[in-house]
Amino acid sequence: MGKLDGKVAFITGAGRGQGRSHAVKLASEGAGIIAVDICEDIPTVNYEMASAEDLAQTVKEVEAVGGSIVAVKADVRIKEQVRAALDQGLARFGQVDIVCANAGILPMNDRTLIEGFIDGMDVDFVGAHNTVAVVAPHLRSGASIIITGSCAGLMKNTTEAMGRTGGVGYSFAKRLIFQYVETLALQLAPHNIRLNAVHPTNVNTRLLQNDDIYRSFRPDLVAEGKTPTREDAEAAFPGMQPMPIPYLETSDVSALVTFLASEDSRYMTGQNLLLDAGSMLKGERAI
Template identity: 45%
Template sequence: MARLEGKVAFITGAARGQGRSHAVRLAEEGAAIVAMDICDQIPTVFYPMAGSDDLAETERLVEEAGGSIVTSVGDVRNLDDVRAAYEAGISAFGKVDIVLPNAGIMPVIGPGEQRQAWHDAIDVMLTGVWHTLEVTVPDLVARGEGGSIIITSSAAGLSSIGLNTFPGQAGYSAAKHGVVGLMRLYAKQLAPHSIRVNTVHPTGVDTPMVANAEYGAFLNANPDVAADESYKNPMPVELIDSVDISNAIVFLASDEARYITGVTFPVDAGYNIR
């Protein structure tokens, strides 16, 4: 039997990158997928963000893996958008068991006028997580069948190593640390309901959010950043694959992790042991 047979997972930021990988990997393990993505550009983000074609490709790949999926376009910064995506999933599948607040942006390289990047980073990766919890937790509690919430943080959510203080990077760091606080709060409150809440902390992942021409140009123009050893993993890998995070999420969402809650789960090639 597949490890997540009969489960339904609600995933934000699912159009590509880690979110797509999570959707496909969970579908391979038997879960139905409720996928949400903004499918639009946020002006302070320096690389091209996912579009509706990307979300359609996630749908195709989930179905190719044998899974069922319902998709919605929406912005996690807008509580009503999150609620509409969730309700579409409830209409299709009747429940949600697994919640993956995964939507993220990387507005890290611009100083000066990029001050709005601070607000966008916080709004997407901290307020957006809170919105997702606000929408999903009441039903998880009411159903009385437990559940698993796994929030995407970052290796940068456990350490200040390798960070600059441009507004976008400062917001990114603050948000990724902030969701750890949310996780611990909700883990304590939801433990009596057998709802587990954890964070995952990837090092750099080979997705369009990190591996893009714009960031490459920034590194070329700033060789001191490119040469900074604090960005490098102790294990001999520059970027890990999305599926490495997805495999950890499958474990944390499964009954194999039924008594694991309140943990910061690193998948970081040793980033935080330097």
């Protein structure tokens, strides 16, 4: 008996990282999985997106825990693609009960004026809204929506201080999620449908492990004209959290997502939950 037996979860950004981890964990609790990922690079992002092979690996890992999964390539910026992906999942499972709007980017390559800001907003905020908008008509009493925000996004002087418009777009999108959850949860509550956000501190995924982030954690080396390495950044990562860790692992986030998806949290809604090892106690809140 799993906590999510008979339920179906729609998860965006499921090709790797947190999204894959959520897919495997929710499947291990009995949920059927509809997994979506762009499987294509975004030019304003300096690190690669998940590939079709990555999404296929998610399928393997879900099946390895005995789960059922439909995996579809779709871009959350484009509502029609999200709808087409959902339709494929509905054709297989006939229902959807859990939504993880998790896809996200940190776009630090402005090729044209404010292009990073636009992509950050389009994926990190509009993408989450598109996901909610497309799934909403299919949700029934007992459904749970979980949006992935960001603790760094809710703090001052983190991504928006990285010197590119995409960092500002990232923070702004995550701050909008905070208000989105509080606003929309009230509309959903009478239907017994819940909406919450999880705001993690740094998580050990590609969004963290890349040169843009290494530079932001080691401005001292950048000032010396050096290119910070992962090893250099690892030395600085623990400075973010009062608890003695460099970052969360994806399983830490999946544990909270599973709780929010399950009946264990059946009267929790409209919450912006910090999963941050104390980061927000230390940093300055922007919201």
